[in-house]
Amino acid sequence: MTTPRDLSPSRRIRANGDGTVYQRKDGRWEAAGYVLAPGNTRKRIRVYGTPRKEALAKLTEKIATSNRGVPVPSAQGSVSTYLTYWLETVAVHQLRENTHTRYTACVNQHLIPGLGKKKLAKLTAKDVRTWLNQLRTTCQCCARSIDAHRDQPRCCAAGTCCSKRLSPLTLAYIHSVLKSALEHAVREEEITRNVARNVRTGTPRPCRFEPLTxxxxxxxxxxxxxxxxxxxxxxxxxxxxxxxxxxxxxxxxxxxxxxxxxxxxxxxxxxxxxxxxxxxxxxxxxxxxxxxxxxxxxxxxxxxxxxxxxxxxxxxxxxxxxxxxxxxxxxxxxxxxxxxxxxxxxxxxxxxxxxxxLRHSTATLLLEQGVELVVIKELLGHAHIGVTATVYAHVRLRLQRDAIDTLSAALEGPTDAEAARIDGEEPLTCAALVR
Known part of the structure; x- marks a missing residue:
């Protein structure tokens, strides 16, 4: 009698639902099984590995993810294809026209040249982080051939790099556009997670402004x-x-x-x-x-x-x-x-x-007059009071310093006149006090 242990590794009997594993003619191992797909349907997938254990481990991981209710990604195209689709069919209905124009410029100038050739389903957080680091240190005149279109070259075309790099605020903006696009891909079950959210770019310093005194x-x-x-x-x-x-x-x-x-x-x-x-x-x-x-x-x-x-x-x-x-x-x-x-x-x-x-001047002058932050937030129309507190943090710091100085003066002790009043002795006055 033949038992499963006596069979060759490629012919071992697997439980129902565990999929199949067999060796191909080219020597690689192929594992196939059914997993959950978008739309609450089932889809047969295939994974490969050089040893049998590698193919089996890949299939087991995908089946376990499917059993948790997570559908398999359906995205087969590149990042470039998806970003174009997102701009033309999704973002155009959700953003203002000027905002959509800025998003389009960001996608065409930075996202597609940097990540456009990668498969959307295979994009990783490491890919995003590596690309952002490269973007942070790359001269934009050289990368986008800006110097080639100038009447008088002054950068790479002239043999001297001007090192025109993107500001931290621009890098954060590019990162936020990518996060928005991938977040929609997650909602449409094109991918399982937003890998751009796992990348930290740091909080850029807000633009300094000099309001009117x-x-x-x-x-x-x-x-x-x-x-x-x-x-x-x-x-x-x-x-x-x-x-x-x-x-x-x-x-x-x-x-x-x-x-x-x-x-x-x-x-x-x-x-x-x-x-x-x-x-x-x-x-x-x-x-x-x-x-x-x-x-x-x-x-x-x-x-x-x-x-x-x-x-x-x-x-x-x-x-x-x-x-x-x-x-x-x-x-x-x-x-x-x-x-x-x-x-x-x-x-x-x-x-x-x-x-x-002028708007900043209004808020700054109001804060210096002691107006509460929540009143200023309602007047300016900020969505959250944290926005008001962050933008005008330098003013609040100055007010805190004034408050601390007032407290310090109180803690230094009363003056001679105040001490005499506390002891019950009336200080010498030039005129009677009028209540």
């Missing part, structure tokens, strides 16, 4: 008083609204009698079209804020001035219902606003800052 802010408002967009600049500095939120503000959003303004939209210029109105940056950005009394008076005068411009334009007026418009009633281009803002800074003799730094 209180004296500079007063000087800025005084210089802007004669400007046609004075109300816009005043509203930006006193409320911290974003540039797009200011340009997209409509008269229907402003209640001057109640002294409030509702932020519902933002005005932007996508790279593929003209000016367009979009929803706010996040759900938290859609908010209702209180208007300072100075802004209420300025807006009332601004509305009267806009009525005069409408009458002067007659039939050429563009009824956009926007608070801040051109002389013809149309929307103001953000680029034109930036140019006017820089000219105003030059006329006022104030150092060059970005328009967005």
């Amino acid at each position: 209180a004296d500079e802010a007063r000087q800025f408002l005084a210089a802007a008083r004669n400007d046609g967009l004075f109300v816009l600049y005043e509203l930006a500095l006193r409320t911290g609204l974003r540039k797009g939120e200011l340009l997209g503000l409509q008269w229907g959003d402003v209640d001057l009698s109640a002294g409030t303004a509702s932020v519902r939209r933002t005005l932007q210029r996508p790279q593929t079209g003209g000016l367009t109105t979009l929803p706010t940056k996040t759900r938290a950005s859609e908010r209702r804020i209180a208007l300072p009394s100075e802004c209420i008076n300025s807006l009332e005068e601004h509305r009267k001035g806009q009525e005069g411009e409408r009458e002067a334009a007659a039939g050429g007026w563009n009824e956009s219902r926007l608070v801040f418009t051109t002389l013809a009633g149309g929307a103001i281009d953000p680029a034109n606003l930036n140019r006017g803002f820089r000219s105003l800074l030059d006329r006022a003799g104030i150092r060059r800052i970005r328009f967005h730094d």
